[in-house]
Amino acid sequence: MDAISDRAFGESSASTAANIHRVVDETPSLLTVILDLHPLAWKSCRETNDKIDFRNVTASMLVMMNSHLALNSGNRVSLYIANSFSQGVKRVYPEETSLKDTILEKDGSLLKSVGIYGQFKVLDENILDTLDKLFHNEPERLRDIINKDDVFVKGTITGAISRALSAINKLQKHEETLNMKARVLVISVSGDNTIPYVSMMNTIFAAQKMKISIDVCKLGEKSIFLQQTADATNGVYMDIKYPNGLIQYLSNAFFIEPLLRPMIVLPSNTSVDFRASCFVTNKVVDIGYVCSVCLCILSVIPGDERCPTCHSPFEHSLVTKLKRKPKVLPLDVKRMKK
Amino acid sequence: MDIDEDDAIVKSGVRTRATTRKRNRSQKIVADDEDEQIETGKPSALKGAGGGYAWEDEYRRSWDIVQEDASGSLEGIVSDLVDARKRRRAGATVPVQRGIIRTVVLILDYSGVMREKDVRPTRGVAMIEHAVEFVGEFFDQNPVSQVAIVAMRNGIAHIVSELGGSPHEHITALRQLRTRFDPEGEPSLQNALNMARGVLAGGNETATREVVIIFGALFSADPGNIHKTISALVKERITVRVIGLTARVAVCEELCSKTSFGDVKSTYHVALDENHFKELVMECVTPLAVTKRAAESASGFSLVKMGFPSRASAEVGLCACHSQAIAGGYVCPQCGSKVCTLPTVCPCCSLTLVLSTHLARSYHHLFPLQTFDDCPEGGICLGCGEESGAGAARCPQCKEIFCVDCDVFLHETLHTCAGCESKTKDTITKKS
Ligand SMILES: [Zn+2]
Ligand SMILES: [Zn+2]
Ligand SMILES: [Zn+2]
Ligand SMILES: [Zn+2]
Numbered sequence: 001m002d003a004i005s006d007r008a009f010g011e012s013s014a015s016t017a018a019n020i021h022r023v024v025d026e027t028p029s030l031l032t033v034i035l036d037l038h039p040l041a042w043k044s045c046r047e048t049n050d051k052i053d054f055r056n057v058t059a060s061m062l063v064m065m066n067s068h069l070a071l072n073s074g075n076r077v078s079l080y081i082a083n084s085f086s087q088g089v090k091r092v093y094p095e096e097t098s099l100k101d102t103i104l105e106k107d108g109s110l111l112k113s114v115g116i117y118g119q120f121k122v123l124d125e126n127i128l129d130t131l132d133k134l135f136h137n138e139p140e141r142l143r144d145i146i147n148k149d150d151v152f153v154k155g156t157i158t159g160a161i162s163r164a165l166s167a168i169n170k171l172q173k174h175e176e177t178l179n180m181k182a183r184v185l186v187i188s189v190s191g192d193n194t195i196p197y198v199s200m201m202n203t204i205f206a207a208q209k210m211k212i213s214i215d216v217c218k219l220g221e222k223s224i225f226l227q228q229t230a231d232a233t234n235g236v237y238m239d240i241k242y243p244n245g246l247i248q249y250l251s252n253a254f255f256i257e258p259l260l261r262p263m264i265v266l267p268s269n270t271s272v273d274f275r276a277s278c279f280v281t282n283k284v285v286d287i288g289y290v291c292s293v294c295l296c297i298l299s300v301i302p303g304d305e306r307c308p309t310c311h312s313p314f315e316h317s318l319v320t321k322l323k324r325k326p327k328v329l330p331l332d333v334k335r336m337k338k
Numbered sequence: 339m340d341i342d343e344d345d346a347i348v349k350s351g352v353r354t355r356a357t358t359r360k361r362n363r364s365q366k367i368v369a370d371d372e373d374e375q376i377e378t379g380k381p382s383a384l385k386g387a388g389g390g391y392a393w394e395d396e397y398r399r400s401w402d403i404v405q406e407d408a409s410g411s412l413e414g415i416v417s418d419l420v421d422a423r424k425r426r427r428a429g430a431t432v433p434v435q436r437g438i439i440r441t442v443v444l445i446l447d448y449s450g451v452m453r454e455k456d457v458r459p460t461r462g463v464a465m466i467e468h469a470v471e472f473v474g475e476f477f478d479q480n481p482v483s484q485v486a487i488v489a490m491r492n493g494i495a496h497i498v499s500e501l502g503g504s505p506h507e508h509i510t511a512l513r514q515l516r517t518r519f520d521p522e523g524e525p526s527l528q529n530a531l532n533m534a535r536g537v538l539a540g541g542n543e544t545a546t547r548e549v550v551i552i553f554g555a556l557f558s559a560d561p562g563n564i565h566k567t568i569s570a571l572v573k574e575r576i577t578v579r580v581i582g583l584t585a586r587v588a589v590c591e592e593l594c595s596k597t598s599f600g601d602v603k604s605t606y607h608v609a610l611d612e613n614h615f616k617e618l619v620m621e622c623v624t625p626l627a628v629t630k631r632a633a634e635s636a637s638g639f640s641l642v643k644m645g646f647p648s649r650a651s652a653e654v655g656l657c658a659c660h661s662q663a664i665a666g667g668y669v670c671p672q673c674g675s676k677v678c679t680l681p682t683v684c685p686c687c688s689l690t691l692v693l694s695t696h697l698a699r700s701y702h703h704l705f706p707l708q709t710f711d712d713c714p715e716g717g718i719c720l721g722c723g724e725e726s727g728a729g730a731a732r733c734p735q736c737k738e739i740f741c742v743d744c745d746v747f748l749h750e751t752l753h754t755c756a757g758c759e760s761k762t763k764d765t766i767t768k769k770s
Contacts, residue, residue: 088760088761089759089760091723156759156761158754158759159757159758159759159760159761160760162721162748162755162756162759162760163720163756163760166722166744166747166748166752166756167721167722167723169721169744169747170721170722170724170743170747171722173743196759198698198701198705199759201694201695201698201701202698202701202702202752202753202754203754204695204698205698205699206751206752209751210751228693228695231649232695273649274647274648274668274693274694275646275694276694285646286645286646286647286648286671287643287644287645287646287671287672288643288644288646289641289643289644290641290642290643290644290697291639292439292545292639292640292642293639294704295482295697295700295701295704297644297694297697298641307639309704310704312639314640314641315640318640318641322641322643
């Protein structure tokens, strides 16, 4: 192990030589994966890029989780699914007690493999069976929704991150897992319009406080908020250009332990969009008006000169000053003559 | 100790009267001006827990509060303490208007009395420790605000650090104050307040103007009439909060009452013990609620135009603020100039530049998470997936159960209900 780390970080580690020991010190870590199942987003993903395949994504994800377990016997993994229509957020692994009973009734498992390492088998079986069961249980109504154009399903990615963070918080309070490192990986397909802004910001801030990195693996359209999330928590954000090679992305770019992050140039995009969303119109803005009482962001000055969120009246003279358009002043003719 | 300070009142320039909280039954000191207390019209505020005056209460040591139950276990008392903590939180869940863009002048008493050792190791050292923590937490929660620090020493006011938004600068200045100077001489409230007025006069017009005083002495050596200074503060719409270390002082009471429209209860406190002292200092991190009368008297609140810049590419270029070559940085969305740190004011077009995450740190003041109901029957906690045990709580909105740890985490760190955010049912709406 020493030799490996020396070769990999030989040049850059003169100043961080002391840290190497901390890296070698094998503190177990927890990897929490959040898988986005937003039905409408998956539909549009499939339409625009036929290379994105749910089977492939699941398989790559399982390989990544297995390899995380293989790194250290103390390592743990956990998986949440978000945005599923009938379930909202569900913890798939370690399974919730309510789910456990129903799965035991099933006779054969989907996973057919001989000679697989015990812990992998438990993990893979659990996840595959639960996902399969979920798709069978998604009601007919979901099919109706997918075939209509004008509906909107609220995203629950923030709920999934919130639950992951609470579980990590609890885990780090238990005595035997006190020093457990943790990180979160979000595999997302849905766009920004499904993300509730305030709770997204709250989760970013909480993760920042807990020093937990949130990595974002983005399939489909770009997401400004998830980009900000990764940036603020020292995580990795990547738009996946070649979904066929997802396994490569997951096992390289997204596989950097939080301890190693200060020493490695993260494969994040250099330019991050820090724009915010307007509280009233939900449009993304780069210049906005901010109420000094509640700090809500407005893209336009409200007609009644009152804050739409906290109802405080705005000072009239200030509002007129802000509304004033830039003017080209006429040249002072008299002075010009002199 | 108390007797010395009573003598000191006479020495000081303006005779400021003090009432002393009796710390010990063996020291029979009677407050010298009970009449005046009644004149100020708020005897109810002075009532102690037992219904009598606060100074008539027996002094409670922290270890007296903890008592073992019949089986000799401390479990009961611990759960009581947890409950008490929750209850305190419950009071804070009503959304109120608060001024979130703030300018605060922190005035520290650094006079001779701060050498007292009733707070460990000494009052002065403990105060600076708390001030350092206050500055850190303050900028964490009020990222678009500014702080200045003033010290009262040898009868004059010294500026410790100028008005600014960098926690690092303030903390370094505080550490220097501690290592280079010792508390000495008399404090002067008037001088310090006048200096604070000067500092606040140059600040941002749209921000709140606040002064927080940590006051260890029972007297003030002032060059002139402090009442005139107080009226000036009222005129300039400056709110003053005082944290006393010894006892309630009449002039501080008047100072707080006049500058906060009579709301002495939330602005003037005297520390009961070390923990309480720290709590009081940390309380000042939360922005003050906008009082009704202040809201009515003002012609309205301000609306600030802000820019949300994007990160510049990694190429090295000069920043507009310090003219230094930097890689990265942020680009002003209005004029396109490059700045190196946020939050800041664009040096070119004077647009306030912030990150949306900076603003987001204050959102929990605006959208507080409602207090969960008690749920004695318990169940599986939604947050951690474990059996909740005693002290479980249920979210009134989504009816999910949370254990004590997750409940505290959701309310104190996350400020969002993990259950409510997880539901998709009833959220399918027609696109407008
Ligand atoms: Zn507002
Ligand atoms: Zn500019
Ligand atoms: Zn829990
Ligand atoms: Zn809830």
